[in-house]
Amino acid sequence: MREEGLAPARPAPARAAPGTSVKSAAAARAHARAVVDARWNRAARPAREEDVVDLLLVVSELVANALRHGGGLAGFEMTPVRDGIRLAVRDHSDAVPAPVGGQGSRPAGHRVGGYGWPLVVRLAQDITVEKRSGGGKTISVFVPIRTTGRPD
Secondary structure, three states: OOOOOOOOOOOOOOOOOOOOOOOHHHHHHHHHHHHEEEEEEEEOOOOOHHHHHHHHHHHHHHHHHHHOOOOOOEEEEEEEEOOOEEEEEOOOOOOOOOOOOOOOOOOOOOOOOOOHHHHHHHHHEEEEEEEEOOOOOOEEEEEEEOOOOOOO
16 A cells, blocks of 8 residues: 555545544544444444454554554544455554464563554454655554445
8 A cells, every 4th residue: 555545546534523633542443433334324234343343453453552652643544445444554653563473373472462463463454564754654454344234
């Protein structure tokens, strides 16, 4: 994915409304829930709750990691697409998360904590980490959202 946009020719990223900018993991989760509710109509075409929970976990972990380890949150974008959500979280750190050994594996040299990135790797797809030319990085992921099977 390119730094300047998540995906050309797709819907514009959903940013938090003016005055409600995302500055915490809780605010990011609330925004993510609102984006899902707007895209997947609860009455006619509801999203599977387990997929929404996965999305909320990924959002929470990426934002918390940016705040704890990335020098702060520099940007947060969500783009709803037909089959899920594309998410980009920018921070101020050049440090790239360590690779993970596979689904459900424990972080190398496990210590208290350290499960956030493996959780993101397990729940998200198309994960990219791009260093920004002015410093920092953008972590972009795709989280699939399925419907409950009710007719459209």
